[in-house]
Amino acid sequence: MDFNITSDFVSGFWNMYVIVLVGVSILFCGWFLWIQGSVKYTPGDVTGHKWDETLEEYSNPLPNWWRWMYYITVLFAVVYLALYPGFGNMAGSFGWTMRGQYDAEMKAAEAQYGPKFSQFLKQDVMTVAKNQEAKEMGQRLFQTYCAQCHGGDAGGQPGFPNLKDGDWLWGGSPEKIKETITGGRMGIMTPKGVKPDMDAEQVKDVVHYARSLSGLTSDPVRAQRGGELFPQACAACHQADGKGLQAAGYPNLTDKVWLHGSSEAKQIEIVTKGMTNQMPAFGAFLGEAKIHLLTAYVWGLGGGVQPAAAAPAAAEAPAAAEAPAAEAAPAVEQK
Numbered sequence: 001m002d003f004n005i006t007s008d009f010v011s012g013f014w015n016m017y018v019i020v021l022v023g024v025s026i027l028f029c030g031w032f033l034w035i036q037g038s039v040k041y042t043p044g045d046v047t048g049h050k051w052d053e054t055l056e057e058y059s060n061p062l063p064n065w066w067r068w069m070y071y072i073t074v075l076f077a078v079v080y081l082a083l084y085p086g087f088g089n090m091a092g093s094f095g096w097t098m099r100g101q102y103d104a105e106m107k108a109a110e111a112q113y114g115p116k117f118s119q120f121l122k123q124d125v126m127t128v129a130k131n132q133e134a135k136e137m138g139q140r141l142f143q144t145y146c147a148q149c150h151g152g153d154a155g156g157q158p159g160f161p162n163l164k165d166g167d168w169l170w171g172g173s174p175e176k177i178k179e180t181i182t183g184g185r186m187g188i189m190t191p192k193g194v195k196p197d198m199d200a201e202q203v204k205d206v207v208h209y210a211r212s213l214s215g216l217t218s219d220p221v222r223a224q225r226g227g228e229l230f231p232q233a234c235a236a237c238h239q240a241d242g243k244g245l246q247a248a249g250y251p252n253l254t255d256k257v258w259l260h261g262s263s264e265a266k267q268i269e270i271v272t273k274g275m276t277n278q279m280p281a282f283g284a285f286l287g288e289a290k291i292h293l294l295t296a297y298v299w300g301l302g303g304g305v306q307p308a309a310a311a312p313a314a315a316e317a318p319a320a321a322e323a324p325a326a327e328a329a330p331a332v333e334q335k
């Protein structure tokens with residue numbers, strides 16, 4: 001199909017409708033101005049409208065400057081529609097399109113920033129993270145594409161992780177952060193509150209057990225009963241010790257950092273109904289160079305972890321790095 005970007009009309013009818021409507025309006029304005037100009041006035045004529053007994057309205061011709069202003073607007077409309085799109089689906093002789101303007105602006109931006117982007121792309125993430133100019137570019141990108149979910153300061157909000165706290169669902173090494181931004185992530189917890197899985201009491205018990213792992217308020221009797229359910233119902237993902245599994249985005253339940261808030265009601269809801277949480281993929285949309293800058297920006301916010309290659313025991317490294325952080329930071333209890 002020949003895709004005409006100057007108009008989205010699917011039938012010729014609306015095209016003709018617009019052409020006729022616009023043409024007739026312009027002609028009518030011109031004609032009306034012209035006959036108004038040719039009306040004969042005698043000085044001193046009155047319209048017949050009278051107020052307050054003696055106040056009368058004179059019938060005077062429109063001032064010429066005023067009429068000419070209107071002629072000029074009519075002329076402007078004709079010239080404008082000859083040059084730019086607007087008259088039905090006619091393109092106008094300048095061939096201007098919104099998309100054309102967008103492409104031209106993108107090209108100008110590419111010429112301005114392109115060399116910078118490729119310069120940073122050649123450096124590793126940790127080097128880029130130290131560069132002030134890269135930081136500013138990364139921050140602008142972050143404000144445009146990420147802030148609506150992660151917050152302007154990257155501090156997150158319930159459901160959207162804090163990116164500067166050193167606590168990572170999926171990993172805070174340069175490779176992992178880049179992987180997250182490029183391909184997106186999907187955190188999926190299956191619902192447990194449906195029989196034959198668990199009844200409402202059991203859900204509550206296991207939630208109390210999970211809360212006890214990080215020292216949140218919990219009922220010890222419930223927590224003990226819940227502890228017996230945990231290995232079967234939860235450990236496949238959150239692991240037997242409750243510390244989670246970064247490779248699959250299963251959160252650590254022992255670290256006092258709560259993505260969805262620390263309220264008992266919310267946690268019961270999550271265990272009952274499950275939770276699906278998605279980070280969109282930006283790879284195709286932003287391209288390698290911008291993602292490289294964003295990775296450096298996020299990594300440099302303070303929570304970045306050393307590259308995986310530096311830590312052969314990948315499963316242990318994050319836990320070891322987290323332990324002091326968890327102690328230093330007071331309990332983060334988002335509501």
Ligand code: HEC
Nearest residue numbers: 145146149161168169170171180185186187249277278279
């Ligand atoms: C539509 C909302 C949304 C936008 C926009 C968004 N994110 Fe996310 N992001 C999420 C969610 C939700 C998660 C958590 C996914 C999960 O629960 O597994 C997440 C997770 C992440 C993580 C992993 C955090 C961790 O603890 O491992 C990083 C890094 C990240 N986002 C960076 C970005 C960057 C950079 C951008 C901008 C290019 C961005 N996000 C834009 C919603 C969003």
Ligand code: HEC
Nearest residue numbers: 187188189190192210233234237250258259260261267277
């Ligand atoms: C299929 C894997 C899976 C199973 C089984 C599972 N979870 Fe989860 N759980 C997850 C994932 C993934 C998330 C994070 C969702 C997100 O990314 O927002 C999560 C989140 C949570 C949260 C919220 C964490 C936060 O930071 O706010 C709690 C509490 C929780 N799970 C408790 C449990 C309990 C208790 C069980 C057992 C009854 C359980 N989960 C079973 C995968 C699982």
